[in-house]
Amino acid sequence: MRFGLIWSEALSGLRRNASMVISVVLVTFVSLTFVGAAILMQMQISGMRTFWQDRAQVQVYLCATGSTAATCTEGMATEEQIQAVHDKLDSPALAPLVKEVQFQTSDDAYEELVALLGEEEASFLSPEQVSATFLVRLVDPIESDAIVEAFAGTEGIEEVRDQLELLNPLFSALTVATYIAVGIAALMLIAAVLLIATTIRLSAYARRREIGIMRLVGASNRFIQTPFVLEGVFAALIGAVLASAAVLAGVKFGVEGYLQSRVSFVTTWVGLGEAAIVVPILLGIGGVLAALSAGFAIRRWLRA
Incomplete structure (x- = not known):
């Protein structure tokens, strides 16, 4: 009631x-x-x-033929420079930060470019003009600055790009x-x-x-x-x-x-x-x- x-x-x-x-x-x-x-x-x-x-990578672009960066005065990256990048990624300073490393040769990068643009558009470039690339995935993507700083200004490396910064x-x-x-x-x-x-x-x-x-x-x-x-x-x-x-x-x-x-x-x-x-x-x-x-x-x- x-x-x-x-x-x-x-x-x-x-x-x-x-x-x-x-x-x-x-x-x-x-x-x-x-x-x-x-x-x-x-x-x-x-x-x-x-x-x-979880999927973002740090891309380390090596010098290719025709690269104009100050670190590419010797032209295409040499085998010694490529091995130096391998060794640095495996070093005690960087290895704990790295989850996975993939190396894409200039030939592989060129084939990917052909698949993306088509043979006619990509025919203006040769494989030597496409940068070989290290694709580095990190345990913690927030620590990507450590990779960028480690390779910035290194001879044989044209550019270091953090994909997360683009997003x-x-x-x-x-x-x-x-x-x-x-x-x-x-x-x-x-x-x-x-x-x-x-x-x-x-x-x-x-x-x-x-x-x-x-x-x-x-x-x-x-x-x-x-x-x-x-x-x-x-x-x-x-x-x-x-x-x-x-x-x-x-x-x-x-x-x-x-x-x-x-x-x-x-x-x-x-x-x-x-x-x-x-x-x-x-x-x-x-x-x-x-x-x-x-x-x-x-x-x-x-x-x-």
């Missing part, structure tokens, strides 16, 4: 402030959608970084996009909290006579506050459910249905499994923020 009375009071408040409730639902929906998108973007960045870090601008851009989404989500959540508090105060003012009667008959503050808190939580949860549906739909149709088939170089896309993790987070954020803001608003109004 007591719970039924509290619930009926909450529903009555929702009906009286329908326009404000719709506003709360929409603001909560938009803000939590941004929150969900930010979480998924961070998951995507983390997955991509892990995938590429860092992409990761940085995605991280900035995540921060922007988080910032927008935070502003929208603040707006939702303020709107919930305003809605509860207006609802309390509209029912000030009923509240006064309940106080006269000895109703506790908790009994008076509960219907108002339920109003805020109910409206916020509707918005959270809509945001969850939007996140699931975005992953299903936007990521799995569109991006996966069109962006082939990314193989670690977030899926419905990751979206399912985000859903309870959104519901929790919506419910907790609504309960806190509504409870604070009605307590302040009752003390006034």
Whole structure:
């Protein structure tokens, strides 16, 4: 009976402030959608970084015929210079950092170039003009600077290239996009909290006579506050459910249905499994923020 009375009071408040409730639902929906998108973007960045870090290599390009680097004054790298690179990678200083080393001769590199460009395009080069390359995979890709510094400026080496450095601008851009989404989500959540508090105060003012009667008959503050808190939580949860549906739909149709088939170089896309993790987070954020803001608003109004 007591719970039924509290619930009926909450529903009555929702009906009286329908326009404000719709506003709360929409603001909560938009803000939590941004929150969900930010979480998924961070998951995507983390997955991509892990995938590429495991496969990233440091490429040590040896001098080829026609190389113009200052370290290639003697022309194509000699057998002694190639062996010196082998020995340095096997040295006690670098060996603990190295996971795997592959040596690609100039002939192998030329064949790969022919397969990539076609015989007609590649015919303008000879195998001697294509650099032989050491492909070095590291135990910890973050320590690639040690390899780059060890071979920089070495005679017979044209260039040392860290593949991970080529991907860092992409990761940085995605991280900035995540921060922007988080910032927008935070502003929208603040707006939702303020709107919930305003809605509860207006609802309390509209029912000030009923509240006064309940106080006269000895109703506790908790009994008076509960219907108002339920109003805020109910409206916020509707918005959270809509945001969850939007996140699931975005992953299903936007990521799995569109991006996966069109962006082939990314193989670690977030899926419905990751979206399912985000859903309870959104519901929790919506419910907790609504309960806190509504409870604070009605307590302040009752003390006034």
